[in-house]
Amino acid sequence: MRAARLIRMALLVQSSPGLTAAALGRELEVSERTVIRDAQALQEAGVPIRAERGRAGGYHLAPGHRTRLTTLHPTEAETLYLSGLPAVLRDLGLSDAAGTARLKLSATLLPSLRAAAESSARRFHLDAPAWFREPSAPELLPELARAVWSDRTVELTYTRPAREGGAPGTVTRLLEPYGLVLKAGVWYVVGRVPGGPTGGDDAWRTYRVDRVTALARGTNTGAGPGELFLRDPSFDLAAHWRAHAARFARALLRTTVTVRLTQSGLRRLPAMADPAGAEEARASATAPDAAGRVTLELPVESEEVAFAQLVGLGADAEVLAPASLRARFREHARGVAELYGVQPRDQR
Structure with missing residues:
Protein backbone atom coordinates (compact mmCIF):
# COMPACT_ATOMS: atom_id res chain seq x y z
CA MET A 1 0.00 0.00 0.00
CA ARG A 2 2.82 2.41 0.84
CA ALA A 3 4.61 1.60 -2.43
CA ALA A 4 1.50 2.58 -4.39
CA ARG A 5 1.26 5.80 -2.40
CA LEU A 6 4.90 6.66 -3.10
CA ILE A 7 4.31 6.15 -6.83
CA ARG A 8 1.25 8.39 -6.69
CA MET A 9 3.18 11.06 -4.82
CA ALA A 10 6.00 11.07 -7.37
CA LEU A 11 3.51 11.32 -10.25
CA LEU A 12 1.58 14.10 -8.51
CA VAL A 13 4.73 16.16 -8.00
CA GLN A 14 5.77 15.53 -11.61
CA SER A 15 2.40 16.59 -13.05
CA SER A 16 1.74 19.47 -10.60
CA PRO A 17 5.03 20.96 -9.36
CA GLY A 18 4.73 23.15 -6.28
CA LEU A 19 2.15 21.12 -4.35
CA THR A 20 2.53 21.73 -0.62
CA ALA A 21 2.66 19.01 2.02
CA ALA A 22 -0.92 19.91 2.96
CA ALA A 23 -2.12 19.61 -0.65
CA LEU A 24 -0.32 16.29 -1.14
CA GLY A 25 -1.76 15.05 2.14
CA ARG A 26 -5.29 15.81 0.94
CA GLU A 27 -4.69 14.04 -2.38
CA LEU A 28 -3.10 10.99 -0.75
CA GLU A 29 -5.41 11.04 2.31
CA VAL A 30 -2.51 11.07 4.77
CA SER A 31 -1.06 13.55 7.27
CA GLU A 32 1.56 16.17 6.40
CA ARG A 33 4.04 14.28 8.58
CA THR A 34 3.49 11.18 6.45
CA VAL A 35 4.08 13.25 3.30
CA ILE A 36 7.43 14.43 4.68
CA ARG A 37 8.45 10.86 5.54
CA ASP A 38 7.37 9.66 2.06
CA ALA A 39 9.43 12.40 0.41
CA GLN A 40 12.48 11.22 2.35
CA ALA A 41 11.78 7.64 1.24
CA LEU A 42 11.61 8.75 -2.40
CA GLN A 43 14.91 10.60 -2.05
CA GLU A 44 16.54 7.51 -0.59
CA ALA A 45 15.19 5.51 -3.56
CA GLY A 46 16.88 7.90 -6.01
CA VAL A 47 13.94 10.14 -6.92
CA PRO A 48 15.27 13.74 -6.79
CA ILE A 49 12.31 15.29 -4.97
CA ARG A 50 12.82 18.37 -2.82
CA ALA A 51 10.77 20.81 -0.78
CA GLU A 52 11.21 24.52 -1.49
CA ARG A 53 10.14 27.45 0.66
CA GLY A 54 8.60 30.75 -0.38
CA ARG A 55 5.73 31.83 -2.59
CA ALA A 56 6.65 29.47 -5.40
CA GLY A 57 7.63 26.74 -2.98
CA GLY A 58 6.24 23.30 -2.41
CA TYR A 59 7.54 19.97 -3.65
CA HIS A 60 9.43 19.78 -6.97
CA LEU A 61 11.45 17.26 -8.93
CA ALA A 62 14.93 18.22 -10.10
CA PRO A 63 14.83 20.17 -13.39
CA GLY A 64 14.54 17.86 -16.38
CA HIS A 65 13.79 14.78 -14.30
CA ARG A 66 10.79 12.62 -15.14
CA THR A 67 9.82 9.46 -13.34
CA ARG A 68 9.67 6.13 -15.14
CA LEU A 69 6.77 4.93 -13.06
CA THR A 70 4.18 5.30 -15.82
CA THR A 71 3.91 1.64 -16.87
CA LEU A 72 0.32 0.56 -16.34
CA HIS A 73 -0.66 -2.44 -14.27
CA PRO A 74 -3.40 -4.56 -15.94
CA THR A 75 -5.97 -3.50 -13.33
CA GLU A 76 -5.08 0.16 -13.90
CA ALA A 77 -5.52 -0.22 -17.67
CA GLU A 78 -8.92 -1.86 -17.20
CA THR A 79 -10.00 0.88 -14.80
CA LEU A 80 -8.88 3.56 -17.25
CA TYR A 81 -11.04 2.04 -19.96
CA LEU A 82 -13.98 2.00 -17.59
CA SER A 83 -13.84 5.80 -17.42
CA GLY A 84 -15.12 5.98 -20.98
CA LEU A 85 -18.83 5.59 -20.13
CA PRO A 86 -19.84 5.37 -23.81
CA ALA A 87 -23.45 6.54 -23.44
CA VAL A 88 -22.44 9.63 -21.45
CA LEU A 89 -19.68 10.54 -23.90
CA ARG A 90 -22.11 10.11 -26.79
CA ASP A 91 -24.59 12.49 -25.13
CA LEU A 92 -21.82 15.07 -24.70
CA GLY A 93 -20.70 14.73 -28.32
CA LEU A 94 -17.34 13.27 -27.28
CA SER A 95 -17.64 9.66 -28.43
CA ASP A 96 -15.33 10.14 -31.46
CA ALA A 97 -12.63 11.82 -29.37
CA ALA A 98 -12.91 9.14 -26.68
CA GLY A 99 -12.64 6.37 -29.27
CA THR A 100 -9.51 7.92 -30.75
CA ALA A 101 -7.98 8.30 -27.29
CA ARG A 102 -8.66 4.63 -26.50
CA LEU A 103 -7.01 3.59 -29.78
CA LYS A 104 -3.95 5.71 -28.96
CA LEU A 105 -3.80 4.22 -25.48
CA SER A 106 -4.05 0.69 -26.89
CA ALA A 107 -1.17 1.41 -29.25
CA THR A 108 1.09 2.39 -26.36
CA LEU A 109 0.22 -0.56 -24.10
CA LEU A 110 2.12 -3.78 -23.85
CA PRO A 111 0.48 -6.63 -25.78
CA SER A 112 -0.52 -8.28 -22.50
CA LEU A 113 -2.60 -5.20 -21.60
CA ARG A 114 -4.38 -4.63 -24.89
CA ALA A 115 -7.27 -6.86 -23.88
CA ALA A 116 -8.11 -4.44 -21.04
CA ALA A 117 -10.89 -2.71 -22.98
CA GLU A 118 -12.69 -5.94 -23.83
CA SER A 119 -12.10 -7.32 -20.32
CA SER A 120 -13.62 -4.34 -18.51
CA ALA A 121 -16.53 -3.95 -20.95
CA ARG A 122 -17.53 -7.56 -20.36
CA ARG A 123 -17.59 -7.12 -16.59
CA PHE A 124 -18.99 -3.65 -15.92
CA HIS A 125 -21.71 -1.51 -17.46
CA LEU A 126 -23.11 1.83 -16.26
CA ASP A 127 -26.86 2.25 -16.76
CA ALA A 128 -27.37 5.83 -15.56
CA PRO A 129 -31.08 6.48 -16.25
CA ALA A 130 -33.66 5.59 -13.63
CA TRP A 131 -36.08 2.69 -14.11
CA PHE A 132 -39.19 3.21 -16.24
CA ARG A 133 -37.68 6.22 -18.01
CA GLU A 134 -36.63 6.34 -21.64
CA PRO A 135 -33.12 7.83 -21.76
CA SER A 136 -32.84 10.77 -24.09
CA ALA A 137 -30.05 13.32 -24.39
CA PRO A 138 -31.22 16.95 -24.46
CA GLU A 139 -30.75 18.44 -27.92
CA LEU A 140 -28.63 21.35 -26.67
CA LEU A 141 -26.39 19.24 -24.40
CA PRO A 142 -23.39 18.92 -26.81
CA GLU A 143 -23.38 22.66 -27.48
CA LEU A 144 -23.59 23.41 -23.77
CA ALA A 145 -20.77 20.92 -23.12
CA ARG A 146 -18.56 22.81 -25.60
CA ALA A 147 -19.19 26.02 -23.67
CA VAL A 148 -18.25 24.25 -20.43
CA TRP A 149 -15.01 22.96 -21.97
CA SER A 150 -14.05 26.36 -23.41
CA ASP A 151 -15.07 28.47 -20.36
CA ARG A 152 -17.36 30.68 -22.43
CA THR A 153 -20.47 32.48 -21.23
CA VAL A 154 -23.82 31.38 -22.68
CA GLU A 155 -27.28 32.91 -22.79
CA LEU A 156 -29.88 30.26 -22.12
CA THR A 157 -33.65 30.35 -22.31
CA TYR A 158 -35.14 28.14 -19.64
CA THR A 159 -38.68 26.89 -19.01
CA ARG A 160 -39.43 27.20 -15.32
CA PRO A 161 -41.84 24.53 -13.98
CA ALA A 162 -45.27 25.60 -12.81
CA ARG A 163 -45.65 26.22 -9.09
CA GLU A 164 -48.79 26.02 -6.95
CA GLY A 165 -51.09 25.53 -9.91
CA GLY A 166 -49.64 28.42 -11.92
CA ALA A 167 -48.49 28.31 -15.51
CA PRO A 168 -44.86 27.53 -16.34
CA GLY A 169 -42.71 30.56 -17.07
CA THR A 170 -39.79 31.24 -19.40
CA VAL A 171 -36.67 33.07 -18.29
CA THR A 172 -33.47 34.07 -20.08
CA ARG A 173 -30.19 34.06 -18.17
CA LEU A 174 -26.59 34.89 -18.95
CA LEU A 175 -24.57 32.09 -17.38
CA GLU A 176 -20.94 31.13 -16.84
CA PRO A 177 -21.28 27.33 -17.20
CA TYR A 178 -18.89 25.63 -14.77
CA GLY A 179 -19.94 22.02 -15.14
CA LEU A 180 -22.47 19.37 -16.12
CA VAL A 181 -23.90 16.71 -13.79
CA LEU A 182 -25.79 13.55 -14.73
CA LYS A 183 -28.20 12.51 -11.97
CA ALA A 184 -30.53 9.51 -12.44
CA GLY A 185 -30.60 10.02 -16.20
CA VAL A 186 -31.18 13.79 -16.02
CA TRP A 187 -28.51 16.32 -17.02
CA TYR A 188 -28.01 19.53 -15.02
CA VAL A 189 -25.77 22.51 -15.73
CA VAL A 190 -24.16 24.33 -12.80
CA GLY A 191 -22.96 27.89 -13.34
CA ARG A 192 -22.70 31.44 -12.09
CA VAL A 193 -24.59 34.51 -13.27
CA PRO A 194 -22.12 37.26 -14.26
CA GLY A 195 -22.41 40.31 -12.04
CA GLY A 196 -24.27 38.37 -9.35
CA PRO A 197 -23.03 37.42 -5.87
CA THR A 198 -19.37 36.44 -5.81
CA GLY A 199 -19.40 34.02 -2.91
CA GLY A 200 -21.53 31.53 -1.04
CA ASP A 201 -24.42 29.43 -2.24
CA ASP A 202 -26.24 32.42 -3.77
CA ALA A 203 -23.52 32.77 -6.41
CA TRP A 204 -24.46 29.53 -8.14
CA ARG A 205 -27.41 28.40 -10.25
CA THR A 206 -28.49 24.91 -11.34
CA TYR A 207 -30.69 24.28 -14.38
CA ARG A 208 -32.09 21.08 -15.90
CA VAL A 209 -30.66 20.89 -19.40
CA ASP A 210 -33.82 19.32 -20.84
CA ARG A 211 -35.68 22.51 -19.87
CA VAL A 212 -33.26 24.73 -21.80
CA THR A 213 -35.14 25.66 -24.99
CA ALA A 214 -32.58 27.97 -26.59
CA LEU A 215 -28.86 28.59 -26.23
CA ALA A 216 -26.71 31.43 -27.56
CA ARG A 217 -22.94 31.20 -27.45
CA GLY A 218 -22.23 34.58 -29.08
CA THR A 219 -19.31 35.72 -31.18
CA ASN A 220 -16.45 35.43 -28.66
CA THR A 221 -16.06 39.22 -28.52
CA TRP A 241 -23.35 19.15 -6.13
CA ARG A 242 -23.38 17.07 -2.93
CA ALA A 243 -24.30 20.17 -0.91
CA HIS A 244 -26.85 21.32 -3.49
CA ALA A 245 -28.52 17.90 -3.61
CA ALA A 246 -28.79 17.77 0.18
CA ARG A 247 -30.31 21.28 0.33
CA PHE A 248 -32.71 20.48 -2.50
CA ALA A 249 -33.90 17.27 -0.86
CA ARG A 250 -34.49 19.07 2.46
CA ALA A 251 -36.26 22.01 0.76
CA LEU A 252 -38.89 19.63 -0.59
CA LEU A 253 -39.94 18.71 2.96
CA ARG A 254 -42.32 21.63 3.58
CA THR A 255 -44.78 19.96 5.99
CA THR A 256 -44.35 18.26 9.37
CA VAL A 257 -46.49 15.46 10.79
CA THR A 258 -46.46 14.14 14.35
CA VAL A 259 -46.23 10.35 14.52
CA ARG A 260 -46.11 7.77 17.31
CA LEU A 261 -44.09 4.70 16.34
CA THR A 262 -43.39 1.29 17.79
CA GLN A 263 -39.75 0.23 17.92
CA SER A 264 -40.34 -1.78 14.74
CA GLY A 265 -41.82 1.29 13.06
CA LEU A 266 -38.85 3.39 14.16
CA ARG A 267 -36.43 0.89 12.61
CA ARG A 268 -38.43 0.72 9.36
CA LEU A 269 -38.98 4.47 9.01
CA PRO A 270 -35.83 5.22 6.90
CA ALA A 271 -36.97 2.64 4.33
CA MET A 272 -40.45 4.17 4.03
CA ALA A 273 -39.90 7.94 4.30
CA ASP A 274 -37.53 10.42 2.71
CA PRO A 275 -34.03 9.60 4.09
CA ALA A 276 -33.26 13.22 5.05
CA GLY A 277 -36.61 13.63 6.80
CA ALA A 278 -36.38 10.24 8.52
CA GLU A 279 -32.93 10.99 9.89
CA GLU A 280 -34.08 14.37 11.22
CA ALA A 281 -37.19 12.80 12.76
CA ARG A 282 -35.29 9.98 14.47
CA ALA A 283 -32.97 12.56 16.03
CA SER A 284 -36.00 14.38 17.52
CA ALA A 285 -37.75 11.27 18.88
CA THR A 286 -38.92 11.29 22.48
CA ALA A 287 -37.91 8.65 25.01
CA PRO A 288 -39.93 5.43 24.67
CA ASP A 289 -43.17 5.32 26.66
CA ALA A 290 -44.32 2.37 28.79
CA ALA A 291 -45.28 0.44 25.62
CA GLY A 292 -41.93 1.20 23.98
CA ARG A 293 -43.39 3.71 21.51
CA VAL A 294 -41.74 7.02 20.61
CA THR A 295 -43.24 10.26 19.32
CA LEU A 296 -41.46 12.29 16.67
CA GLU A 297 -41.88 15.12 14.17
CA LEU A 298 -41.46 13.85 10.61
CA PRO A 299 -40.70 16.38 7.81
CA VAL A 300 -42.57 15.43 4.64
CA GLU A 301 -43.27 16.92 1.22
CA SER A 302 -47.05 17.03 1.74
CA GLU A 303 -49.88 15.25 3.57
CA GLU A 304 -50.49 13.21 0.41
CA VAL A 305 -46.89 12.01 0.40
CA ALA A 306 -46.97 11.41 4.17
CA PHE A 307 -50.01 9.14 3.79
CA ALA A 308 -48.34 7.14 1.02
CA GLN A 309 -45.19 6.71 3.11
CA LEU A 310 -46.67 5.97 6.54
CA VAL A 311 -49.47 3.67 5.42
CA GLY A 312 -46.79 1.10 4.68
CA LEU A 313 -45.92 0.96 8.39
CA GLY A 314 -49.40 -0.32 9.22
CA ALA A 315 -50.15 -0.58 12.94
CA ASP A 316 -46.55 0.37 13.78
CA ALA A 317 -47.38 4.04 13.08
CA GLU A 318 -50.09 6.26 14.57
CA VAL A 319 -50.49 9.77 13.15
CA LEU A 320 -51.26 12.28 15.89
CA ALA A 321 -51.26 15.49 13.82
CA PRO A 322 -52.36 17.19 11.69
CA ALA A 323 -55.98 16.28 12.37
CA SER A 324 -56.82 16.04 8.66
CA LEU A 325 -54.17 13.38 8.10
CA ARG A 326 -55.23 11.47 11.22
CA ALA A 327 -58.82 11.48 9.93
CA ARG A 328 -57.64 10.13 6.58
CA PHE A 329 -55.85 7.24 8.30
CA ARG A 330 -58.99 6.54 10.36
CA GLU A 331 -61.11 6.30 7.19
CA HIS A 332 -58.46 4.14 5.54
CA ALA A 333 -58.45 1.76 8.54
CA ARG A 334 -62.24 1.48 8.47
CA GLY A 335 -62.18 0.72 4.76
CA VAL A 336 -59.58 -2.02 5.19
CA ALA A 337 -61.52 -3.51 8.15
CA GLU A 338 -64.76 -3.58 6.11
CA LEU A 339 -62.97 -5.14 3.16
CA TYR A 340 -61.77 -8.04 5.31
CA GLY A 341 -64.94 -8.30 7.39
CA VAL A 342 -63.36 -7.05 10.62
CA GLN A 343 -65.38 -4.87 12.99
CA PRO A 344 -63.23 -1.82 13.96
CA ARG A 345 -62.85 -1.25 17.70
CA ASP A 346 -63.00 2.54 17.27
CA GLN A 347 -66.44 3.50 15.88
CA ARG A 348 -65.89 7.22 16.28
Missing part, protein backbone atom coordinates in the same frame (compact mmCIF):
# COMPACT_ATOMS: atom_id res chain seq x y z
CA GLY A 222 -17.45 41.84 -26.16
CA ALA A 223 -19.77 41.33 -23.23
CA GLY A 224 -22.51 38.76 -23.32
CA PRO A 225 -22.70 35.25 -24.76
CA GLY A 226 -19.41 33.84 -26.01
CA GLU A 227 -17.22 35.94 -23.72
CA LEU A 228 -14.42 34.03 -22.04
CA PHE A 229 -14.92 33.94 -18.26
CA LEU A 230 -12.29 33.47 -15.58
CA ARG A 231 -13.02 30.21 -13.76
CA ASP A 232 -12.87 30.28 -9.96
CA PRO A 233 -10.06 27.79 -9.20
CA SER A 234 -11.52 27.02 -5.77
CA PHE A 235 -14.84 25.76 -7.16
CA ASP A 236 -15.29 22.02 -6.60
CA LEU A 237 -18.13 20.69 -8.78
CA ALA A 238 -18.51 17.37 -6.92
CA ALA A 239 -18.58 19.01 -3.47
CA HIS A 240 -20.96 21.73 -4.68
